[in-house]
Amino acid sequence: MRVEIWTDINCPFCYLGKERFGQALAEFAHAGEVEVVHRSFELDPTVPAGESGPVIAKIARKYGISEAQAAANERGIGAQAAEMGLPYRTEGRDYGNSFDMHRLLHYALAQDEQEALLDALYRANFAEERSLFGDHERLVEVAVAAGLDEQAVRTVLADPQAYADEVRADEAEAARLGATGVPFFVFDRKYGVSGAQPSEVFARALDQAWADREPAIQTIGAGEVCGPDGCELPSRD
Secondary structure, eight states: OEEEEEEOTTOHHHHHHHHHHHHHHHTOTTGGGOEEEEEEOOSOTTSOTTOEEEHHHHHHHHHTOOHHHHHHHHHHHHHHHHHTTOOOOOSSOEEEOOHHHHHHHHHHHHTTOHHHHHHHHHHHHHTOSSOOTTOHHHHHHHHHHTTOOHHHHHHHHHOTTTTHHHHHHHHHHHHHHTOOSSOEEEETTTEEEESSOOHHHHHHHHHHHHHTSSOOOOOOOOOOOEETTEEOOOOOO
16 A cells, blocks of 8 residues: 655644654554655745745744744644654744755655655754755755765755656646645545644544455355365265
């Protein structure tokens, strides 16, 4: 079974949602047979590459609220993170263009290191003081710490077209599926879950998607059959 998750590194609820889904998956009886693929979704693709700014000021502008209200919202998200044991800086974080990060995540997928890189990017953005945006050297540092080859990472970042089509394809697919925000979880292309739902919701989605993988086969009638040990003898009655 495949679970696809559309996310953006800028999105705090993607950070929380990944953890809640992970908790549900860890308790799922068939976890070893679930393939998880992370898909790209840019919350604000209009932000120029290399530009960054304070998150609280951006939230205040976007939603027409005061910076004090935006800061309170951040503290609320931080409290949710703390309940799950996730580190979260409620002050001093930046936002920025995430396209290069998504390109690197597609490279990491090809190297079977996507999960490790995504965790590292979330940690760098939400828990560490040094800004993640607008600094390729910082991005290289985080990617290498996640287990990726430094020269390969630099090669991807140096070529703006590397994995760009894959990122855009993910975003086009999200639009086709009707996703207008993230996180957005799709279970076997049958069920969708929007938002950082409680782990119980993800557990139900896993159970339902697993149950619907194949139609149950109803056996009608039974006769003589052959198997690895030979064939049944015809009845002498």
